[in-house]
Amino acid sequence: MDDLTPAARKFILHWGEMGSRWGINRTVAQVHALLFVSPEPLTADDLVAALGVARSNVSTSLKELQGWGIVRVVHVMGDRRDHFESLADVWELFTVIMDERKKREFDPTVAALADCIDEARRAGPREAHLAERLTALHDFLSSMGGWYGSLRALPRSAAIQALRLGDRVKSLFGFGSSSRSAKASVAPTRQRRN
Amino acid sequence: MDDLTPAARKFILHWGEMGSRWGINRTVAQVHALLFVSPEPLTADDLVAALGVARSNVSTSLKELQGWGIVRVVHVMGDRRDHFESLADVWELFTVIMDERKKREFDPTVAALADCIDEARRAGPREAHLAERLTALHDFLSSMGGWYGSLRALPRSAAIQALRLGDRVKSLFGFGSSSRSAKASVAPTRQRRN
DNA sequence: CTGTTGTTTCAGTCTAAACAGAAACAACGG
DNA sequence: CCGTTGTTTCTGTTTAGACTGAAACAACAG
Numbered sequence: 001m002d003d004l005t006p007a008a009r010k011f012i013l014h015w016g017e018m019g020s021r022w023g024i025n026r027t028v029a030q031v032h033a034l035l036f037v038s039p040e041p042l043t044a045d046d047l048v049a050a051l052g053v054a055r056s057n058v059s060t061s062l063k064e065l066q067g068w069g070i071v072r073v074v075h076v077m078g079d080r081r082d083h084f085e086s087l088a089d090v091w092e093l094f095t096v097i098m099d100e101r102k103k104r105e106f107d108p109t110v111a112a113l114a115d116c117i118d119e120a121r122r123a124g125p126r127e128a129h130l131a132e133r134l135t136a137l138h139d140f141l142s143s144m145g146g147w148y149g150s151l152r153a154l155p156r157s158a159a160i161q162a163l164r165l166g167d168r169v170k171s172l173f174g175f176g177s178s179s180r181s182a183k184a185s186v187a188p189t190r191q192r193r194n
Numbered sequence: 195m196d197d198l199t200p201a202a203r204k205f206i207l208h209w210g211e212m213g214s215r216w217g218i219n220r221t222v223a224q225v226h227a228l229l230f231v232s233p234e235p236l237t238a239d240d241l242v243a244a245l246g247v248a249r250s251n252v253s254t255s256l257k258e259l260q261g262w263g264i265v266r267v268v269h270v271m272g273d274r275r276d277h278f279e280s281l282a283d284v285w286e287l288f289t290v291i292m293d294e295r296k297k298r299e300f301d302p303t304v305a306a307l308a309d310c311i312d313e314a315r316r317a318g319p320r321e322a323h324l325a326e327r328l329t330a331l332h333d334f335l336s337s338m339g340g341w342y343g344s345l346r347a348l349p350r351s352a353a354i355q356a357l358r359l360g361d362r363v364k365s366l367f368g369f370g371s372s373s374r375s376a377k378a379s380v381a382p383t384r385q386r387r388n
Numbered sequence: 389c390t391g392t393t394g395t396t397t398c399a400g401t402c403t404a405a406a407c408a409g410a411a412a413c414a415a416c417g418g
Numbered sequence: 419c420c421g422t423t424g425t426t427t428c429t430g431t432t433t434a435g436a437c438t439g440a441a442a443c444a445a446c447a448g
Binding site: 389390391392393394395396397398399400401402403404405406407408409410411412413414415416417418 | 419420421422423424425426427428429430431432433434435436437438439440441442443444445446447448
Binding site for chain 2: 007022023037091109119134136140
């Protein structure tokens with residue numbers, strides 16, 4: 001962690017922090033961050049040295065990242081050791097992660113909601129209100145899932161364009177569209193009732 | 195937790211579990227889940243009794259939910275105690291939560307990336323690769339943020355319709371679109387390479 | 389003033405997850 | 419067969435965060 005440049009170190013630490021705030025193991029996120037910014041593939045021992053964590057920890061993290069499909073093994077001529085590299089394409093990274101979390105968490109949630117709704121309905125009018133609320137939630141989540149599925153079904157360029165579609169509308173409201181416009185959409189949205 | 199119906203209990207536990215997997219305190223998520231499905235507003239003591247957690251814990255959780263703007267105090271005639279209710283509207287719930295997490299985590303990440311990029315650029319060509327990777331990430335996240343801002347700027351009905359836009363595409367693939375079609379959109383998205 | 393209600397804080401406990409470090413094992417190249 | 423490399427599994431240990439329960443405090447209604 002000491003032979004990293006300040007910028008790289010800052011990024012890796014922040015990325016690890018973000019990961020842990022979103023339910024991703026900090027070390028896993030850090031390993032990924034380092035691979036993502038590394039110009040060339042790294043060995044497990046490189047990662048151990050750079051991040052200062054145990055070998056077993058790195059090994060597990062690499063396995064998990066490979067399981068997600070965002071890190072893969074490559075081989076370097078004249079070196080028997082495995083080297084690892086991250087997907088470089090950010091869009092692909094995004095979709096792969098979203099796919100995986102959808103499968104692991106989102107879809108089971110929708111299914112669990114369907115179960116709860118069935119159960120509440122079978123319990124008769126006494127739980128009608130519960131069934132109603134859960135149905136609203138279930139339908140909303142299903143819609144989101146369906147929307148994401150549609151987006152994923154598009155070829156990548158079309159998908160990116162589909163996301164950009166809002167930009168035209170946004171310009172009507174006088175907002176810019178590139179990087180630093182974030183704040184414009186943050187503050188005054190609280191008590192609006194769309 | 196024992197006087198809840200099985201369906202309600204199952205939902206609350208699952209919701210708490212999901213919350214904790216996405217960086218939201220389990221108790222906070224459970225309190226919200228219970229308020230969300232409750233036909234009438236509940237007092238803090240109701241929550242203590244139903245969830246079996248400490249009073250201070252409920253109080254803190256309620257404060258946090260109020261801070262997010264998804265729970266509010268209401269008063270019941272002839273009762274001096276505060277009663278709490280959740281936003282019932284799922285779309286509003288979603289946007290409020292997304293707004294808050296964007297503000298707390300997403301925007302700071304974009305800003306941190308900009309910092310790292312500046313630093314890497316100032317370090318000269320030695321860190322050109324780092325700057326390049328981080329810029330790709332930064333631009334992607336900015337785009338996502340901009341897209342979300344656009345969506346939020348739309349009146350709600352238009353926003354929902356904008357999300358539904360994919361449905362037409364989806365129907366080409368033979369999927370349905372309304373509530374129970376969840377399973378249809380799940381499986382086959384894995385190994386496609388857009 | 390007194391009892392009720394609610395908030396906040398704080399010290400201590402508890403727990404799940406992360407993590408370290410070692411060991412055992414497999415694969416394989418030379 | 420030996421050395422290298424990598425994986426897996428295990429036992430402890432550590433740590434962050436969640437949580438409890440109590441206490442101090444404020445507000446206020448009657």
